[in-house]
Amino acid sequence: MNFANWLSSLPGVTSLGMIWGIMAIGVFLTYKILDIADLTVDGSICTGAAVCTVLVLAGVNIWLAMLAAILAGMLCGLITGLAHTLLGIPAILAGILTQLMLWSINLVILGKANVALLGKQDKLLISNLTENILKTNLILLALVLAVIALLYWFFGTELGASLRATGNNLSMSRAQGINTGFTKVLGLMLSNGLVALAGALLAQNNGAADINMGRGAIVIGLAAVIVGEAVVSRISGNFFIKLLGVILGGIIYWLVFQTVIFFGIDSDLLKLLSALVVMIFLGVPYVKKKYFPAARRKGGNRNA
Amino acid sequence: MLELKNITKVFNPGTVNEKLALRDFSLTLNDGDFVTVIGGNGAGKSTMLNIVAGVYPTDGGSILIDGVDMTRLSEHKRAACIGRVFQDPMMGTASDMWVEENLALADRRGKHRGLKWAITKKDREKYRSILAELGLGLETRLTTKMGLLSGGQRQAITLLMASMQKPKLLLLDEHTAALDPKTASTVLEITDRIISEHHLTTLMVTHNMRDAITHGNRLIMLNAGQIILDISGEEKKHLTVESLLNAFSKASGAEFANDRALLG
Numbered sequence: 001m002n003f004a005n006w007l008s009s010l011p012g013v014t015s016l017g018m019i020w021g022i023m024a025i026g027v028f029l030t031y032k033i034l035d036i037a038d039l040t041v042d043g044s045i046c047t048g049a050a051v052c053t054v055l056v057l058a059g060v061n062i063w064l065a066m067l068a069a070i071l072a073g074m075l076c077g078l079i080t081g082l083a084h085t086l087l088g089i090p091a092i093l094a095g096i097l098t099q100l101m102l103w104s105i106n107l108v109i110l111g112k113a114n115v116a117l118l119g120k121q122d123k124l125l126i127s128n129l130t131e132n133i134l135k136t137n138l139i140l141l142a143l144v145l146a147v148i149a150l151l152y153w154f155f156g157t158e159l160g161a162s163l164r165a166t167g168n169n170l171s172m173s174r175a176q177g178i179n180t181g182f183t184k185v186l187g188l189m190l191s192n193g194l195v196a197l198a199g200a201l202l203a204q205n206n207g208a209a210d211i212n213m214g215r216g217a218i219v220i221g222l223a224a225v226i227v228g229e230a231v232v233s234r235i236s237g238n239f240f241i242k243l244l245g246v247i248l249g250g251i252i253y254w255l256v257f258q259t260v261i262f263f264g265i266d267s268d269l270l271k272l273l274s275a276l277v278v279m280i281f282l283g284v285p286y287v288k289k290k291y292f293p294a295a296r297r298k299g300g301n302r303n304a
Numbered sequence: 305m306l307e308l309k310n311i312t313k314v315f316n317p318g319t320v321n322e323k324l325a326l327r328d329f330s331l332t333l334n335d336g337d338f339v340t341v342i343g344g345n346g347a348g349k350s351t352m353l354n355i356v357a358g359v360y361p362t363d364g365g366s367i368l369i370d371g372v373d374m375t376r377l378s379e380h381k382r383a384a385c386i387g388r389v390f391q392d393p394m395m396g397t398a399s400d401m402w403v404e405e406n407l408a409l410a411d412r413r414g415k416h417r418g419l420k421w422a423i424t425k426k427d428r429e430k431y432r433s434i435l436a437e438l439g440l441g442l443e444t445r446l447t448t449k450m451g452l453l454s455g456g457q458r459q460a461i462t463l464l465m466a467s468m469q470k471p472k473l474l475l476l477d478e479h480t481a482a483l484d485p486k487t488a489s490t491v492l493e494i495t496d497r498i499i500s501e502h503h504l505t506t507l508m509v510t511h512n513m514r515d516a517i518t519h520g521n522r523l524i525m526l527n528a529g530q531i532i533l534d535i536s537g538e539e540k541k542h543l544t545v546e547s548l549l550n551a552f553s554k555a556s557g558a559e560f561a562n563d564r565a566l567l568g
Contacts, residue, residue: 154419156421156422157418157419157420157421157422158408158412158417158418158419158420158421158422159417159418159419160422161401161405161408161409161417161422162409162412162417164398164400164401164405165398165401165409168398168399168400168401169394169395169397169398169399171390171395171396172395172396172397172398172409173380173398173409174379174380174383175357175379175383175388175390175396175466176383176409176410176412176413176465177380177381177383177384177412177413177414177415178380178409178417179378179380180380
């Protein structure tokens with residue numbers, strides 16, 4: 001791959017980054033706000049893609065198909081949430097169980113491992129075709145801003161605040177009368193709804209839904225969340241900026257991905273690389289705190 | 305007001321670690337009672353508060369508040385009529401949220417939480433004035449993250465949060481134990497003020513016998529999951545730490561075993 005190719009890939013990288021950015025906002029809701037590592041997403045992103053693809057192929061309007069994908073994703077989150085809150089299964093395990101169920105369910109929805117959106121190009125909202133790339137990016141930007149604005153509003157409401165409190169301090173939340181089971185389930189539903197929306201967009205962008213498309217999605221989502229936080233946390237603590245940072249993180253992730261390919265690294269190794277990067281980013285704050293505590297004292301003593 | 309009838313609580317039943325935390329425990333509080341609770345290590349003080357708050361279910365007996373059976377009600381539902389302050393200052397507030405956001409969460413306790421703004425302009429004014437009443441200068445720090453405040457400041461705000469929706473019952477679980485002596489006495493002062501201002505029926509667990517004697521109108525002492533002393537009125541006013549310790553060894557036939565209580 002030469003430099004001209006790399007340059008010409010940038011618009012596509014941006015749209016891919018924004019799609020995964022929406023997915024990463026879903027991860028942000030669970031991982032950062034609810035303090036739950038939700039692995040449902042590896043399955044629900046494919047569920048979103050599968051539902052959207054099958055419906056579009058059946059002649060359903062693309063907006064309706066995407067709405068159905070979101071609802072399907074929320075259902076995935078509901079399953080994980082109920083397994084966690086009603087059955088008492090640890091959240092991470094509940095997510096893994098749902099993810100495994102979804103593998104089968106996604107196959108049932110799709111009927112086979114890979115379903116192309118053949119002959120439906122003009123019915124889709126976005127695509128990765130060169131002649132559509134500007135339109136695609138503009139539509140995605142509008143979607144991204146709509147999602148962020150909606151979440152910004154939601155987390156400013158009484159219900160949204162109770163969700164944030166749940167992730168921040170469970171005992172306090174219950175003592176203040178918050179039904180933490182409900183808020184957790186709601187958060188998981190919102191998160192997986194967004195992830196499924198990203199799946200629906202990804203299927204359109206790729207022109208197909210594939211049973212394997214969600215493998216390692218959580219890692220990409222986490223990478224985007226972490227990179228985004230690193231980029232914007234110094235600028236502002238504003239929630240809107242934070243969410244924008246997650247989108248930026250998604251774009252940076254795919255930019256790095258594309259650049260690594262440009263340097264001729266085997267793309268089979270990319271999952272290894274992204275997992276390693278996430279491992280390092282997650283590990284560094286802990287190592288700093290544990291082995292170099294002096295560096296963190298600057299912030300003042302909390303128990304003063 | 306609050307009625308605990310024959311409450312039994314066993315931890316780890318059927319194992320070698322089985323522990324009978326409350327044994328056929330009964331207690332009735334009258335309206336406006338401010339009861340201090342003392343007892344040795346593992347006497348069941350915290351268990352009693354947690355049972356009332358609904359943190360864990362009972363293994364027998366019933367809990368009534370104003371005649372309404374609460375025994376099967378979940379923790380968050382009971383919160384509608386119960387305010388709580390914990391021993392750990394970190395536990396009572398959301399550290400990543402602002403002071404005003406914490407207050408707003410408490411302001412909606414027992415109410416429906418919908419899609420209205422969590423904080424309105426009017427709320428903010430109200431929070432500013434109740435914070436000012438604390439006299440700790442917190443009224444200028446509405447948008448400070450809770451986690452940046454000191455333990456004493458957090459406990460004072462938790463007290464405000466617990467009392468905001470005028471709870472029928474206030475539960476204080478050694479809420480000054482983690483504070484330095486000077487801060488602890490400030491927080492206790494605020495506690496007294498809030499309780500008398502709102503006429504709150506209160507259960508205050510403390511490890512400090514002197515505090516237990518000087519605060520409240522009634523004192524109960526727990527041992528091995530039962531009440532062994534229940535003193536109120538004039539009699540309580542004449543209590544001393546020494547007479548309490550004597551009463552304890554007489555009632556239980558053992559030395560009082562709570563390291564912190566003796567040091568405190």
